[in-house]
Amino acid sequence: MKKSLLSVSAILAASALTLTACAQAPSSTPSASGSTSSSASSSASASTSTSAANADFKACMVSDSGGFDDKSFNQTSYAGLTKAKADLGIQTGQVESTDAKDFATNIQTMIDQKCNVIVTVGFLLSDATVAAAKANPNIKFAIVDDNPAGAAGLKNFKALVFNTAESSFMAGYLAAAQTKSGKVGTFGGMKIPTVTIFMDGFAQGVEYYNKQKNKSVQVLGWDAAKQDGQFVPEPNPFDNIAGGKTTATNLVSQGADILFPVAGPAGQGALQVAQSSNGQVNAIWVDTDGCVSAANFCKSIVSSVYKGMDVAVFDTIKAAQEGSFSSDPYVGTLANAGTGLAPFHDFDGQVSAETKSELEKIKSDIEAGTIKITSAAQPK
Amino acid sequence: MWKDATVNEPVSSQQAKPAPSHQAPSHQAPSHQAPAPQGLSLRGITKRFGSLTANDGIDLDIVPGRIHCLLGENGAGKSTLMNQLYGLLDPDEGEIFIDGTPQKFANPKQSMAAGIGMVHQHFMLVDVFTVAENLVLGREQGPFGTLDMRSARRTVIELSERYNMAVSPDSVIENLPVGVQQRVEILKALANDAKYLIFDEPTAVLTPQEIDELMAVMTSLRDEGRAIVFITHKLREVRAIADDITVIRRGAVVGQPPRDASEQELAELMVGRSVSLKVAKQAPRLGDTRLVVDHISVADDAGTVVVDDASFEVKGGEIVCIAGVQGNGQTELAEVLLGLLPVLHGEVTLDGRSLTRLKPKEVLRAGVGFVPEDRQHDGFVGTFSVAENLVLNQIEEFSRGGMLDLGRISANAEQKVQEFDIRTQSISLPVNSLSGGNQQKVVLARELSRPLSLLVASQPTRGVDVGAIEFLHKRIVEERDGGTAVVIVSTELEEVESLADRIAVMNKGRIVGIVPAGTPRDVLGLMMAGIPHDEAVAATRATPADPNQEDA
């Protein structure tokens, strides 16, 4: 350490300091309550009595192996937690899982940190969450994207699921209305229910359009009858953007001009294909409003099927904190705006008024139950 | 000059007293002579590695226009000394002078600049480059870092003409025979205009003919006024070419005998005790025919036939030497006997049992002892201990129920180390840490430690020092006298002459002829070049005066 390392670190430190370290020190008034006051101040709107109670309340989250920066459901769910911290002035804790075998350990870590409510993300954590809920009846648990049968009767367990088949149905109708080639394409990250539910709804939306308009728009990439279709190649299909691009290119070469990628970040491959097509090919994004989460692709995004995991998580935490937590599963639907079609943004002018009103009609028909969507993957 | 240190050395090394090298340096500030005003002078060079003194106060004068032979056994400290001269190692004490001026060489570049050139034992050439490319390597002299290939080619042509060294500048190194590769090494040194040329064991890799050619080159370099340092442990070569001789033993100069000292004198000085250069060997007591090699042909991986229809027989109690220049199929012939190579056709039988399609393991079980040519590569596992290597091919016999019988492995090792005088501090040291001679003793001890029907030994004494050669030869003869059939593959005519009862000479995969022991060396030499025995005899009669025929 004597010469080489010390000299290097000294140079580094010196240069860092000369660049940044000449600013004025802040006045040293912050009192002993410094750390809590900063979080309390953000919830200034809340009354003082509740804010003290809120500061004692701790909401926690455990990701699956994707981590909170997966640009997909972990990240959206995590947004609900950060919103709860900011808006409710509560404390939060979180652990990202690197391995499937860490799930239980991570939930235990959150329990040890005295969390009042623990939200886990993804069906992979299902068993571990149910087990933890059984062992810790005083802690509230919620899981995003799964409604495990084993949790029936548990008072402190809430499933947060989304009937995205409904919104995807609208996306299918929209795609069928917008296609010029008469072919639309979809692909998934993995053949799991949370993915295929989108594809089912999408295909049925196209079918409905064909029936209404007496057209024959084709769906590529998903065979609803066989429940099989196009998926991004392994490994790590949800992260495999290049694989997503290959899959999208394949669909485009078969004639599809509207793409509906249901593959998390890998779906960006489809956006890249759309962006480089000079407007020939466009896409409908999923999970979030693509014009917000992937703004640079907005020009190619007709609309998005959002899945309000952040809202669901926030509401669950809020309910737990207010004492109104219920173990009834939360099912995001068009009716409760837990899922739906995002704004058209740049395509607002290109989607005809007729289509827009038909979509409104479909929305209310689905809500009313006049239009029935059937998908094996739908939450029950 | 002739300061003999041999007198008080014990005769047998077995009860030798502790080596001086293991004590603190005994010579304190020896008075060294002033450096010579001309040439390269070493004064009091001392180099220690931990507790080992590799060079102990060495004085040496290397004079232009003379060939200075540096003679010593493996491990005597010759290479260490030369590595200091070449800037690869720093002396702990002492100084190097050139023409009376002290020098410091921090790296080979500085030493080359001072006019020192080295022809390494293991060539420092890039195999896939041409001769000319190797010449410019490391000293790209063109402007802007370009390679001046034209002048490099010219240099190769000029130098090889001047010294009669037939080297084409455009040949790729890996396609050249070893002898020519060595000439490229020499050219590299000469292209640097080296005034002091160090040849580190240059003859170890050469055939007899190539050795003659090398000696001619060395002589002509000397005659131009360059100084040559010739490192070797081969006495015949020293006698043939040396102007000055310095003998080093255990890191110290033990004598500087005159150039007409006899081989016996040189050997005793080198080893430190009296040695016999001739194997004490009775006439063979021949038994029944044991090994029959019947029209064997072998192809290498590329499909080239490397052993071509070879046939011979060996009787119990007989040593048959396979003589030939390196690379004429002897290696493959030996490997076929062990079952390492598949035969194209033909049959090998030992005591009436066919070995042709047996695996090496089965051949070994059938009582065949095998000493491979390249012991580093094939003979032992260098990272394994002496004890482990001594049971390398008999591990099943030294285990019980799959578990190693460590007690017996140890006991076996202790006994073999005693019996074969393997010099190691412990049987648990890796064989890599042993000298070449002792490594070979490990291999030979292993192969001779079980009842054999056939012993196949390739180059049994290559790279082994004089003292060990005597011992190894004695053991091989003892094995013969026990009734074993012995096949020795050797490229060293001395070895062939001292061991063989009959000699089979190979050339280009064929056995040119099988001749009795005592066949003159020049006849063997011609046969090794592919000339049949009768013609070879006729040819030597025509030119009786061969300067290389002065046997000691």
Place this chain on the structure above:
Amino acid sequence: MTESPTPDRTARRPVRLARVDWSEITVTVFALLLAFVIGAVLMVIADTEVQQKFTYFFARPGDALTASVDKISTSYGALFRGAFGGIGPITNTMAQSAPLICAGLGVGLAFRAGLFNIGGQGQAIMGAMFGALVGFKLTGLPLVVHLPLAILAGVVAGGIWGGFVGFLKARTGAHEVIVTIMMNYIAGGLLSFALTQALFRRPDRADPIAPVVAWNATFPRIAGTQLHLGFLLALVAAFVVWLVIERTSLGFRIRAVGSNPSASATAGMSVANTTMVTMALSGALAGLAGVQVALGPMSGATPTPLTAGLVGTIGFDAITVALLGRSRPLGTVFAGLLFGALHAGGLVMQGTGTPKELTTVLQALVVMFVATPMLVRTLLPFLRARRARRAVPAVASSGGLA
């Protein structure tokens, strides 16, 4: 030194001397220190709150320094607590390390035979798959039958997966590195596919997730801790590997073929057979690692059900563990424990707001420094003086004196 004329032959010595190399231990300790120092620097740089305080460093250095020290001590404190702070964390460390030790032993064993088994991942996947399959498919068997059967199924599956590579190499000369990498992909794909099939999928679910392993096929654990049979199995495996390598004729052949295949062939050993056997054993050990994750109970008391990602990156971490452990069983145990501790502690360190990536960086730094003693010695010159004495005789013995 090698030409000593009076070798001490009177004293009987064991065939192999266990030599403790203190300089190597010192370097390892400093390698760890160095990694933690660099980790601390990164931690400070990565934390925005502490960064904030550095902007006015010259005006009031105390703030920045206190904040840095706080940050570093809470993070490393959490790391330490998560790894060793009490019976829970300690047993968690042990549980985390168990599969790494097993797979590391496998990779290390292959190294000893001169084989680079990058296929630990695939072999562990097969081990987990078949261990779990036997674990959840069979019901009603007593623990003493069911558990060994499940373990055996996984070990054999891993062994076959590895042995096949050995077979290909022995018979065709196909390079094991390429083949094992491809076998990893095949195993991963096979698992993903299998999870969509009725045989593996949980009956009441559409997700690719397998049923929970039967209680009688779950590793028994000490109640209230995370210490389960797996760690014991890992230690037993380490001992058995040591025994095989150092004390059996098979191990002798493995080591011989590993250090000098041509000399081994000349000595009558079958390089091809040794390769096959070694790869099968190596695969079996990786399979055991897979069994560990499939049957080892986590804090929820039941094992994590088989999913596509269950095995994580064990097969690849095992390579580092084996390298770190210098391919020696004892070393591998310690390297596995170190990795287990970093992993267990890293999870807790996340709770202090230190990103989990830093644990990964820390792991990489530790491995990098421990595996490259030369680098540590260059960075820390005072370690070099010791080395100089040691290294030179080694040079000398390898021909410097010839």
